[in-house]
């Protein structure tokens with residue numbers, strides 16, 4: 001991807017700090033609560049033991065739990081009060097951070113334009129860069145859960161070390177794969193602004209687990225579709241895509257499909273527990289968004305089959 005000279009977004013909080021260890025309290029939290037949209041999912045993990053595939057330490061939907069109560073019970077919260085004065089990012093971390101800010105700026109340009117065409121105003125989300133652990137309005141986040149969007153504070157939480165995890169553990173490296181990840185989370189923000197996230201969240205709270213999972217899949221595939229829509233418009237505006245870029249995003253979408261992750265983690269697949277869609281579905285919806293560039297073509301809630 002060609003980004004030379006492109007602006008960096010100002011809608012960024014840099015909360016990166018020295019980690020220093022000692023933060024192991026996630027097991028008791030059970031994951032993020034509330035209205036969140038993350039990148040991928042998995043089930044059946046020890047959640048907190050650190051054993052097994054690290055990416056499967058997962059965000060589960062905690063129905064009916066006020067995320068703020070999770071914050072209040074966080075025994076480790078004091079360790080988060082430390083400032084970032086002793087934190088010195090590596091050159092690689094800084095280049096990832098600059099990249100993330102440029103991609104966020106691009107999503108602002110693209111979605112402002114698309115919203116304007118719909119007669120609406122786009123309100124950009126904030127990107128919160130963090131390391132190791134972070135308090136959010138949706139509960140505690142750790143690097144292990146991967147990037148996610150919290151609708152309660154309209155922030156995208158990203159530990160840039162996740163990009164290295166994508167390359168080394170998920171077989172999903174490449175700059176445009178990382179851009180897709182950010183664009184997917186921005187896709188959840190678009191869902192928030194359009195009312196989709198709240199509507200589906202209400203439906204999920206009233207549903208059985210299997211139905212809620214299916215709604216989650218449709219929500220996630222729409223975020224993939226919106227990431228594709230962004231890629232389409234980004235390239236139209238800036239001619240930034242290079243050969244292989246779309247393939248990097250498609251490969252990433254495929255590598256984080258529920259079926260692929262479950263096969264790697266447990267050797268078998270449980271379709272009822274899918275929350276993000278299969279590899280083929282994620283690949284197809286991103287690609288569809290990229291080809292059409294039109295958000296009207298992304299009604300995953302009425303698409304059968306997906």
Ligand SMILES: [Zn+2]
Pocket residue numbers: 037038039040184185188220223
């Ligand atoms: Zn998501």
